[in-house]
Amino acid sequence: MTLYRATLGGTRYVFDDLRQTMAAATPLRSGDELAGIAAGSEAERVGAQAVLAELPLKTFLTEALVPYESDAVTRAIIDDHDAAAFAPVAHMTVGQFRDWLLSDAATAPVLARLAPGLTPEMVAAVSKLMRNRDLIAVARKVRVEVAFRNRLGLPGRIGSRLQPNHPSDDLKGIAAGILDGLCYGIGDAVIGINPATDSVANAAGLITMLDDLRQRYAIPTQSCVLTHVTNSIEIMNRGAPLDLVFQSVAGTEAANDGFGVSLPVLEEAHQAALSLGRGTVGDNCMYFETGQGSALSADAHHGVDQQTLEARAYAVCRRYRPLLVNTVVGFIGPEYLYDGKQIIRAGLEDHFCGKMLGLPMGVDVCYTNHAEADQNDMDLLMTLLADAGATFLIAVPGSDDVMLNYQSLSFHDIAYLRNSFGLRAAPEFEAWLEGMGLVDEGGHLIDGTAGAQRLLGGAVA
């Protein structure tokens, strides 16, 4: 039997089991405090980290944090595990794994081959032994390339989701938001609407409008209406021009039940979208959103810390070879991530864990008005994520989502990341921007309104 104990500086730290050790080892966040599973003191937190550092990585293959028998996500994690891919690190402890990840031996191709051999619990555990800069340094090495009508995740590039939400789904209002975003070179990852009314008829109408707009301007990108997966299946059955299937997912079967979703339904939707063959340069056609705290908020957390459960959600995502996955990191509120410091840490953890598991990881860098955070914290997180090699970030007009009532990044912020750090949009999309006269050959926005006039003229016609 594994003993979960360590002695640091003469003090002995003892934990009952792996679940308690993982929770106590997690950097402080309000959600784990709310669940009553956070470390009792700062020193105890380090004690738990010391226990994890000595733990063999392969422990996670035999000690399930959420029981195999009662949880479909655990079964997917264990049943999907690729022992051959795991072999190169199978002998390591979590601490040795951390040191190896930071070493020059862990190159991009090595990490890509390793991904199917890692479980969410392994990457969550190692992240708990890493500082923010470690999470950035390792994530930056991981390359995940995906494609639909353009290629995302290429070196030196950062994508963006254009999120043109409107409080009553007004088509003209949504179009206005899209045109504004396109003028800033936003939308290569996806033009994605959160509908105010979640019905099949409404979503189908929005999807048709998005596709008309895309075709009118011949934009090499994909669109998505973030409606429930069962609605997307129905919409495909009706023959509406659906590019990507969206679904929110979580890290336990019970939490996914709360979302009204199961693995077979996701598989059905994936197969249906694949069969449409709408991608031109690739066939990744799923879009998932996640976020720490969702399992706790659904009372489906099994006493497991929220960061580990978040990583488990990525095991759900990777079964369907998604084009896009993003954590909506600060959306859930201060009872899960209290302030800017906790949101920044969680954003970097989620991005790291998603990348390590082979996902094209993006982030909605965001916060609500009752969190102890503001746009300055988002400035830090987006800059760090650009450095960490995020696949895409979400942007809304002026940082203000007038439908969901929270703040994300602005179109200006994506332009900042491109201007200041030389990051580019997806190559197919960038060529289109250049052809429209919106950016120069370096990918910088062109001053003057000629490009905007061209877009707006087309919108009026």
Added chain:
Amino acid sequence: MSGVVKDPWARLRAATPARIGLGRTGAGLPVAASLEFQHAHARARDAVHRAVDWQALRDALAPREVIGVASRAPDRATYLRRPDLGRRLGAGGEALGGAGCDIAFVVADGLSADAVQAHAAAVIGACEPQLEGLSLGPVVLAEQGRVAIGDEIGAALGARLVVLLVGERPGLTVADSLGAYLTFDPRPGCRDSARNCVSNIHLKGGLGYGAAAAKIGWLAREALRRGLTGIALKDEAPELEAEERGRLAGD
């Protein structure tokens, strides 16, 4: 097409409340737009953190009987971290009791002091004519309270139905939106699916007092008649919305 369009966004801006056509300086936001955003955020933050002037609210509710209580969250910082404490009755609970009533109004500060301060008394005043013939209990003011605190309060008062008014999470456009939650047979442990909600009560394009009172009144009478609140009631609510809302929003 005329080439002389000073602001190509003017026409589109009317189509959405979103912050489009802001202009840019390099990749930055021009200073006026930057300050406007920060002001909106600052107002939303102030609405979350400001304390309700409970005495002023008591004055506005006079001559009704008013009882003040507090949740178990001792301060705002704890309240934000520990929703469970904001749902439990703390100090002042011993003053609750009595002969019972059909309906008790509870006012909880929730996430917007501004909403409670601006609208709670007016909404209660607008509801009363809709509830004629029913017995109303004292109005209970719950400091650092969340929606579920109404369950314990309602049970202590012996109320058949609780109507809890609460400050909703402030947005950048509206920081003083009030919500009303109706719970039949209130007692600790009620599930959120067993409540009905009338949300977005404010005077900046939201639900006006008259329209809100009409909805609350219909829901309250039906809840008492049928002995339930929640999804079953919501499904059958008449479409008061569009027309009435347009007409009454400015009242």
